[in-house]
Amino acid sequence: MSDDQTPAARYLRYAAIRRSLLSAASQRIPLASVASQARALTLWDGKQVRPADEMQLAAVFDLGVLDPVGGHGRAIERQARAEPPLPGSEEDRMLRALGEARFGLYRILGPRAEGGVSAEAFPDGRPLVIWDNHLTRNRAPGALVGLRLAFPDEDLAMTCGTAISLDSRVLERLLLGTPPQRGPVIPNLPRPEDGPALERLMAEAAARLRLAALAAAPGFAAKVTRTALDLGLMGPVLGRTPADLLAQG
Incomplete structure (x- = not known):
């Protein structure tokens, strides 16, 4: 394999293309859609998105x-119609x-x-390599994350969008069908050494089937993100986090 066709080399080229495409597509989101997404995450103040940091935005x-x-x-479909790339190109x-992500x-x-990063799908344990320069930053081995994967080449799994740190509390709420919360958000970190709790939650076949059904249904990404926000795993939420905690941040 030539140097420019190694996974690492292809990742660098695709990463630049991914960044350009996502940036262009983000400009094609109608305001009504922006408002709907922000409302679903409690990041809308009635007139505009009101995130506490870049990750929430x-x-x-x-x-x-x-x-x-x-x-x-989907804005990515608007982008594809507006600026179709050359068929068969890396951009295409x-x-x-x-x-398809x-x-x-x-x-x-x-x-x-x-x-790349060694990872496994949860909960089935299927091994894979994910290409992302920042995925292991501040995350210990075994950390659970929610993320979206794109495969520009069959052997190259790349993140696209946000990677959200999760723990067993998120999984428990998802399995119980806990509705979105409206109360105070207290910023905190995912539970350390959470593997045993995750395994207990997934021990029953019914739980695995329930999670698989949730993941296959529309809105799973929004549901996971909102649950992480409610639990404070994505930091303070303006309007929901007490003022004294915001001041500390």
Whole structure:
């Protein structure tokens, strides 16, 4: 394999294309869709998106571009119609991959010396390599994340959109069907060494089937993101986090 066709080299090229496509598509989200996504995440103040940080803003645009709630069309499809790339090009493969990208749950095992991140799908344990330069930052081996993967090439799994740190509390709420919360949000970190709790939750076949059904249904990404926000795993939420905690941040 030539140097420019190694996974690491292809990832660098595709990453630049991905960034350009997602940026262009984000400009094609109608305001009504932006409002719907932000409302679903309690990040709308009645007139505009009101995130506490860039990650929360990225979560709103991630939904609007790739997986909107509220019956809105996907901005990535608008981008494909407005500026179709040359068929068969890397731009074309990346655009198609973004259109087919799916949100799921994964456990991060650690960086690989040859590049990429060792991971496994949750809960089935299917191993895979995910290409993302930042995925292991501040995450210990075994950390659970929710993210969307795109495959511009069959052997290259790339993140697109936000990677959300999760723990067993999120999974428990999803399995119980806990409705979105409106109360105070207290910022906190995912539980450390959470593996045993995750395994207990997934011990029964019924729980695994329930999670699989949730993941296959529309709106799963929004549901996971909102649950993480409610639990404070994405930091403070303006209007929901007490003022004294905001001041501390």
